[in-house]
Amino acid sequence: MTNSIAEIDDAGTIFVIGSNTTSAHPVIGQRMRRAARNGATIIVANPKEIDLVRSASYFIQHKPGSDVALLMGMARYIIENDLHDKEFIAERCENFEAFEESLAPFTPEFVEEITGVSWEEIGQVARIYATNQPASIFYAMGITQHTHGTDNVMATANLAMLTGSVGKPSTGVNPLRGQNNVQGACDLGGLPNVYPGYQKVEDPAMKEKFEKAWGRELSGKNGLTHTEIFDAIHDGTVKALYMVGENPALTEADAKHAQKALDKVDFLVSQEIFLSESAEYADVVFPAASFAEKEGTFTNTERRVQRVRRVIPPRGNSKPDWWIVTQIAQAMGEKGFGYETPDDVMDEINAVTPIYGGITYERVEEIGLQWPCPDADHPGTKYLHKGEFARGKGHFVPLVYKPSAEITDEEYPLILTTDRSLYHFHSTMTRRDYGLEALDSEELVKIHPTDAETLGVESGDWVEVSSRRGTVKARAQVTEICQPGLCSMTFHFFESPTNEITNPALDPIAKIPETKVAAVRVKKVS
Amino acid sequence: MDQFTFTIDGQTITAEDGMSIMDAALANDIYIPYLCHHPDLEPVGACRLCGVEVDGRPMVMSCMTPAKEGTDVRTNSPAIYQARKVAMELLIMDHDMDCLACEAADDCDLLKVSAYLGIQPEQLEGLRPLGRQLPIDDSNPYFQFDPNKCILCGICVRTCNEIVGLGALGYINRGIETVVGTFGDKGFVDSICESCGECVVRCPVGSLAPKKPQLAAREISTICAYCGVGCGIHFGVRGDEIVSTRADRESPANRGSLCVKGRYGFNFINHPDRLTTPLIKKDGQFVESSWEEAITLVADKLSNYHGEEFAALTSAKCTNEDNYVVQKFTRAVMGTNTIDHCARL
Amino acid sequence: MEDKKRTILICRGTGCESAKSPQIQAALEEKVQGLNVEVKFTGCHGMCQQGPIVVVEPEDIFYAHVKLRDVPKIVESHIKNDEVVERLVYEDPTTKEKIPTYHDIPFYKRQKRLVLRNCGQIDPENIDDALARDSYAGLGEALKMEPVEIVAEVKKSGLRGRGGGGFPTGLKWEFTQKAAGDVKYVLCNADEGDPGAFMDRSVLEGDPHAVLEGMIIAGFAISAKQGYIYCRAEYPLAIKRLQIAIEQAREHGYLGKDILGSGFDFDIEIFHGAGAFVCGEETALITSIEGNRGMPRNRPPYPANEGLYGKPTLLNNVKTYANIPLIITNGSGWFADIGTENSKGTAVFALTGKIANSGLIEVPMGVTLREIIYDIGGGILDSKEFKAVQTGGPSGGCLPESFLDTPVDYDSLIEAGSMMGSGGMVVMDEDTCMVDVARYFLDFTEKESCGKCVPCRIGTKQMLTILEDIVEGRGKPGDIDRLEELAHGIKIGSLCGLGQTAPNPVLTTIRYFRDEYEAHIYDNACPAKQCKEFISYHIVDSCIGCGLCRRNCPVDAITGEQKELHHIDQELCIQCGECYEVCPPKVFSIEIHTGEKSTEPEPVLQVVTG
């Protein structure tokens, strides 16, 4: 997030696109609803009528995969009606002219056609977003999990810069990060192209810096991404896979493909708290301590590094993940893995990661610190791009509309999209809580009444949902939450492994699979 | 913020602009009895217990009345005592007083106020018990709602509106028939209730109460491990087990709020399926092993792979320190940048 | 005399309409075709018991109980031949004297009709009729005044709120006028919920323009642009006539933009109450208009500063507004001359209960209860003994005979433990059980309590339960003290007027009729012979053995041969009173006894084991 969670309270407009906030980020969802009660205007853009719509003043139910058209349409309306922040654009941004030119194809007719939303409605929300300041954008996987996910993100950034809604309190472009520490995993180099602190592996200077720090020669070549790893197993490049708490057999798009890879790889190690679907394939499984059984830090979606503490001793003989890897490294005769406590690890992080430079256990004892925090005296950063963008000038990106990789046809006439239940988080933990399981115990295929009627399906009926990649079975829930032509499933239930049918087609830049749009057919089964 | 002084029961106290008489009293450790007041919520002045005398004017609701410079506030007078006593006696006669079996017994505001007023059992003689036999809603796996213990302070209703912003709860009917309930008076799980438990936490009596006893021996603070909001949680521990949760009010991420997963979904930690010892697959079957054996095995095996042959998936569930170590291992030991995690899923 | 232009006025208040006055009007209209007669209908005359009422002018002849079949007679004899139809003229229920002319009827003679000035005189659905009697003249004058002058006039008049509380109206206007804010509202409380009261309904049905005019003047005085009338949905006729009046007032430029060329804009909407007595309380009424459960709010802030939608709001009762045009037209001095030192003007009462002349009356403040009950009301029905008079509805109290000479004004009634209220006055006779009356009122307030605050919600229920126990034979020593203690706690503790006054009926009945409570608790007796638990029916020697009671007894408790003395089996009798009702009046052989049942020790606490 460019801005902080607390800034939601003072927002004039909260534009939520591609995020089912009250299910996936419930406490932020609460905060938005509370802001709405206190006068903020919520705009929801989502192909589904999510719960947050109840608190929203405006609801845009656009077609799945039409986000770029919607956002570019809004941008066009804003410029045509002279609602853009010309001063901000002139002083702080670049490439506006090229961007403006790229709006030409996004005529009202074209946008209406692609999004299925009237120009009048789009204009209405565009006007609110542009004028009812401060305005902030929130998005999540509904924006990113597309073959044009990067374009979607750029489109939100364009919109924010266009109205000067960035670099100020209660504005910004705020991706809501999914996992508790997905931010930290990215920050600390859990990515194939960057060292900790987003220092590029292909930058020789960085390579040199880390070679010096770690005392080893390093590869200067980007590694493979998540999805590419499984392809590389299939083509024989990758022979050994080390998994820390991941469950690709259930959560990877086109999960069958991943399962086969796990089966094929020479040597598979898993560190897990439960014997997950993926761990079943492993040669060695290490029992990991859960979050409540170890010390460390998490970094939340607002870049706040917070202290995690050992509440209870590890169950049985389980151990913290850092300890296990450290032991292996030591057994392999490596130096530089002499950590005795996570605090030791943090010391090293401080030394090599500028954005974490001043974040010590001592300083995050109470309420944490938001990076960038380069040194021990820096107070942390509430919101980014204040006064100047991190890269200097805000760069407008001209965009074109690209359809989703899979479109419906006679054989697969419906679009399947995925979402999350409030009561589950992925699968391994929540499915093993008696209460969460009681509150939500099975997959439900949400489908619009008109489609249900055509298919002769009623709520509670068993249906088969098939895509070009496979078939899953689940019960149907007939609901107007979905728009006609759209059905929706979660992916929490191994009994109905939704990701066996989702589309693994990738965004060319971010390499994110298009789990939000797959062409499917639904059939009632007895 | 401007400060000023006024007196409560003759004692001069300092207050800040915008404080109610009640806020100022509580901030100065002066107790005024109340049941419907909650510091997080808008005051409603419904329980009528916090009435005070201001400059001789009786029954001014201290929860709703701004403190004013130079005023003389009395928290007790015969008329006020009489009003409070009657209100309290009425509440007791309308309440299921099965205190020993009540979840809230250790922290019940009804008992607290009753003790403050010195209500004695013989005082209640002659009053008619009005207790109703309304069905208990135990549809939610984590908590139950017993309307027979409800005192209609409205804290739950206001919490669901003002804190959660949801409005799953409201008042149904009128007068003595009034009950707290969901749309159509259905069970909690059949309503839009999100089971976040914010109302349960704030219920001053045992009406909305967790199903499992929650008294902890000590508390330790940490961060929730579910989504990216990163809510601060105080876990209550008894022996080696987590028995309760409490939201961190100081945490900027959640400011005292939690969702259903964060508040209640910690039972996986003690689940019998937890892996407790290293496993090595032999002949297609997992066999328990010692740490030493497993570590040695993996170290040996991994020595055979280098560079492109190795890949690591780290975890967005693990700590920063875990992730740092895993990526360092991948890059420095295994000689490859092929490390990723589910950031994109 | 043939050419003499006559007007026939047919009352079409709710009471008379229920007795088919619209059909009578239609029949009259048909019959008088070609004659020099105008037939028109009016609102309520206030003597609904006598309805349908037909008045012929200019002779001022008052026909009562007119039936459809009487129409030809009236036309033939009165209109065509100048002969008053003796049979139909009003007959005094006490003296049985025939009184043909309207203004000689004692019921009206003693009254001073200001608020009710046009009720029964004008066609409420025709603004021209109202204009002919100077409606909107006050508005015309007010618009020439400065708003502060208007408020000063209202203040000087001494008018106090007619909703019951008696707060000085001028002061309320001044507060609202002075309150900061661009947007202000004028509200009219027409949620007349007091059981046994219909003053507001009659004014709204009979002279809606008076209320509108008062509201418009108020709007001008406090700089409001919008008014709302909160009228209970149980008054469909009042709502209909108000709606018509509003539309006609708009057409005539008394409502809407630039009223009478003054540049002042004001409009009025009707809000239909949905059936909650508590919405008569000002803050509850406001929350109700805002679309909420009608639960009162704590005051302060008062509506004058923070009312509807948080804006300064002036809220007055129907009758308060109806007084305003008169004050403006005739001056505050004229108004202040009427009534007593601290209660100016008139009081409107719905005089009902065990009274000979039920109806709507208006008297100058300060007349005594005795004058109202005996001189206007004609005394107690069926020559029974007077026992009590109840004013102020569920918030008021019951006053015994010793208070009959109390002057009717705000302060005297409060002093006596009752209150003016909005105008219900219910007369009770010897057959009324005062404990049951207290129980009745508590039953009402308990059902109408909004449930927000503890003392009112649970307190009314607790008191009601004790009262029910007393009237049903489960009273216990100490109950009276307990009731008094509860009553005081509830009075001081409750949030709004409903709870603060709910114990009044109990307190006054205990204060003035304590012996009746004691008789129930200690002697197993109901002195009024009303409470079933304490009475038994007996057949006395005068029985002629007609068998009527035997045949009507629902439980076959009566035995006896034809023409012989009958007998009631007390074991079987359920005290339904059917025998008492059917026994021919001249025989009158059924007696009711009370206090004869043996006192059984009551099991206070039962411990069940096993």
Add this chain to the structure above:
Amino acid sequence: MDKALETIFSQFEGKREEIIPILQKVQEEYTYLPEHLMEEIADFTHVPGSDIYGVATFYAQFRFTPTGDKIVSVCRGTACHVRGAPAIYEEITDQLGLEGEGTTEDQKYTVETVACVGCCALAPVITINEEVHGDLTKKKVRKLLKKEGRKNGR
């Protein structure tokens, strides 16, 4: 959405203060407030369903089950009470075979009590579908119901 409901909504903007008028119109149309319609009203006004339900259950006017063909409202005003309304109420429920307020099994009558219809001079009073009947005795009630019954084909 229901056509009739759509017509009702078309007369409003969906503001909070319109809730009571909307509920009144809906009840006028459907004789009571079906649950699914209250949900629609909640969506229309952007007010939580529990709030709509709370408002509806607060006011005596609103019903949650369909009414009989005739609604008999017995006035429980003071004047009516002291002039025998309880006996009238008992007679009516007895005659219609009801335990108290409610609707007869054949759906012909709904009996309810009202606070005061404001016809105190005619006490005791009942209304049958808004038509006022005053000065009642038990006997008159029996006659009245017989007459209504004939009209009703009962």
